[in-house]
Amino acid sequence: MNIFNSLGSNYSKRSGAYSLGSDAKAPARLQAYLKQHYRAPEVYLTYKGREAIALALEQLQLPKGSSVAINGYTCYAVYEAITQAGLQPLYLDIEKNQLNFTAERLSAALKGSPKINAVMIQNTLGMPADIQKIKTLCAEYKVPLVEDLAHSIGMSYSSGQEAGTVGAAAALSFSQDKMIDAVTGGAAVLYWASKIQPNFASAPLGHRFTTRLYPWATWLIRQTIRLQIGRVILKLMKSTKLLPGPMSGAATPAHKLPSWHSHIALQSYGQLPELIAHRQRIAAVYREWLPSTLQFSHDDTAVYLRFPIIVDKPLELIAQLRHYGVYLSDRWYDAPIAVAPRQVLKQTTYKKGECPNAEYVAARMVNLPTHIHVSEKKARAIAEHINAWLESKA
Numbered sequence: 001m002n003i004f005n006s007l008g009s010n011y012s013k014r015s016g017a018y019s020l021g022s023d024a025k026a027p028a029r030l031q032a033y034l035k036q037h038y039r040a041p042e043v044y045l046t047y048k049g050r051e052a053i054a055l056a057l058e059q060l061q062l063p064k065g066s067s068v069a070i071n072g073y074t075c076y077a078v079y080e081a082i083t084q085a086g087l088q089p090l091y092l093d094i095e096k097n098q099l100n101f102t103a104e105r106l107s108a109a110l111k112g113s114p115k116i117n118a119v120m121i122q123n124t125l126g127m128p129a130d131i132q133k134i135k136t137l138c139a140e141y142k143v144p145l146v147e148d149l150a151h152s153i154g155m156s157y158s159s160g161q162e163a164g165t166v167g168a169a170a171a172l173s174f175s176q177d178k179m180i181d182a183v184t185g186g187a188a189v190l191y192w193a194s195k196i197q198p199n200f201a202s203a204p205l206g207h208r209f210t211t212r213l214y215p216w217a218t219w220l221i222r223q224t225i226r227l228q229i230g231r232v233i234l235k236l237m238k239s240t241k242l243l244p245g246p247m248s249g250a251a252t253p254a255h256k257l258p259s260w261h262s263h264i265a266l267q268s269y270g271q272l273p274e275l276i277a278h279r280q281r282i283a284a285v286y287r288e289w290l291p292s293t294l295q296f297s298h299d300d301t302a303v304y305l306r307f308p309i310i311v312d313k314p315l316e317l318i319a320q321l322r323h324y325g326v327y328l329s330d331r332w333y334d335a336p337i338a339v340a341p342r343q344v345l346k347q348t349t350y351k352k353g354e355c356p357n358a359e360y361v362a363a364r365m366v367n368l369p370t371h372i373h374v375s376e377k378k379a380r381a382i383a384e385h386i387n388a389w390l391e392s393k394a
């Protein structure tokens, strides 16, 4: 078995990621598709999901320094998007058995201070937030709701509404290892006619080059990892910055989405129902074979970008699984406001102790892969390795 949580996890011959060409009209086609799909008057394509978040927030035209309530267990990119849009994040803690803040926590925060001017949900790892109650609260307090779909493109809430169609705006990410994976990309979906005249600059040429190389480079690394050559290539490419990390790039200003990435994103939308069904089948195997004490609370609508479990010694488990060719060191998330694993924690306004449940989960969570390279048989084998490790610790 040779299974990675990331490193080109979504790419196959069918995914189109290894194709070389695209046509100049692909961005316009993707934009038109997204407008129709989400029935939104405005869609702006961006080079990164964080650019889409910043753009959507800027377009809400909130007073400078306004507070945006967000999940207290999130990615640094979200923090970056909010602060670079001139706003302040207000962290809402999660529960120990679920990865999104609850409506009850939001309600308490809306009653308290500082005043909340916008709310953003993120359906962490494709597990749905309590959207109906959250939407009702936002309407009651007259604050706009933004749906960050970085983990949940294609998910439908239990009301039947598709994620991204409930709030005032949605932000999509098409970056590596996401539901729609075009190596990089994003889109701001706005449910009002905004006045921006997008004249985004192109992203730096070097970055664009490395994103085009990424599917091939990661394929080579995956094929040769067992021979140790893969590790050398990985190190070399990282040190020479030829391998774009998921955290590279700022949230403002927004940049154009090139045609190749637009083409791949559009193609992936066509395969999305099938890809989601696959992820849900793999999650069902983990749910069946792993002890329920390791699992988070399940919702049938979850699309499981990854399947989260909680263990006391996550690094030990990750090291153990590596012996079987299962590489899970890319943890989402190992801190309440997480940067890429093992990187120095960047400075944020998060204060230790602010979200104790997020800290508890961050210290223990491991994500299991659900992507196309994991079959039901492999998922069961992964579950059995985990169970054997648990028994050895008992």
Ligand SMILES: Cc1ncc(COP(=O)(O)O)c(C=O)c1O
Residues within 6 Å of the ligand: 048, 049, 050, 051, 074, 075, 077, 078, 122, 148, 150, 151, 173, 174, 175, 185, 186, 246, 247
């Ligand atoms: C919840 C969440 N939102 C937004 C983003 C930003 O996406 P991107 O890397 O496309 O900027 C991430 C990054 O992984 C994320 O985890």
